[in-house]
Amino acid sequence: MASGEDPMKYWTIVCIAFFVWPLSFSYGQEALAQTNHKVTCHFQLDTLTNLIVFNNLDKQPTVEGGLQSLYRTIGENVHFPSQDKFDLDPKMFVAFIVDVDGVVKGKRILRNKKRTQVAEDVLGIIENKKWIPGTCQGKAVATLVVFHLIVCLK
Numbered sequence: 001m002a003s004g005e006d007p008m009k010y011w012t013i014v015c016i017a018f019f020v021w022p023l024s025f026s027y028g029q030e031a032l033a034q035t036n037h038k039v040t041c042h043f044q045l046d047t048l049t050n051l052i053v054f055n056n057l058d059k060q061p062t063v064e065g066g067l068q069s070l071y072r073t074i075g076e077n078v079h080f081p082s083q084d085k086f087d088l089d090p091k092m093f094v095a096f097i098v099d100v101d102g103v104v105k106g107k108r109i110l111r112n113k114k115r116t117q118v119a120e121d122v123l124g125i126i127e128n129k130k131w132i133p134g135t136c137q138g139k140a141v142a143t144l145v146v147f148h149l150i151v152c153l154k
Contacts, residue, residue: 041136046097046144049106053097054134054141061098061134061143063126070129078121080151081113090151092119094126100140102131110146122149 043054063070093110104127112119126147134143 046106049097051097051142053144054136057134057136059135061145062132064130064132073125074122077125078118081116092149094119094123094147095144096126097142097144098131098133099142100133102133
């Protein structure tokens with residue numbers, strides 16, 4: 001590395017673990033909807049946004065271009081601080097709603113490493129991506145999604 005160059009330029013992201021799942025912990029009152037097919041779709045009110053969100057889906061929401069595209073965008077655009085700030089616990093959790101049109105709403109940080117901007121940057125990237133909504137009984141539905149990110153620096 002030449003003198004005067006940014007040492008962060010040479011950090012390599014060894015792994016970004018990403019887990020997306022619809023969340024069903026209580027953000028509001030839970031209800032049930034039943035159809036002729038006897039498939040039960042659970043939904044509840046997200047009290048942060050006042051939107052009805054579904055879980056127990058036929059198909060989970062996905063990002064257009066696939067998860068690899070999202071990983072690549074995060075790796076290329078998020079400034080990861082030095083390894084000493086991640087030495088104890090590199091886990092972060094963010095949540096957001098993917099609505100019936102694939103638009104991200106109600107984004108929130110559930111857990112972030114103190115003194116870092118990583119979760120905010122990840123939420124910005126997530127919000128700017130086009131999402132394919134989840135489906136329940138073949139219809140697009142709003143879904144509360146939790147994004148679990150583990151950053152490993154080398």
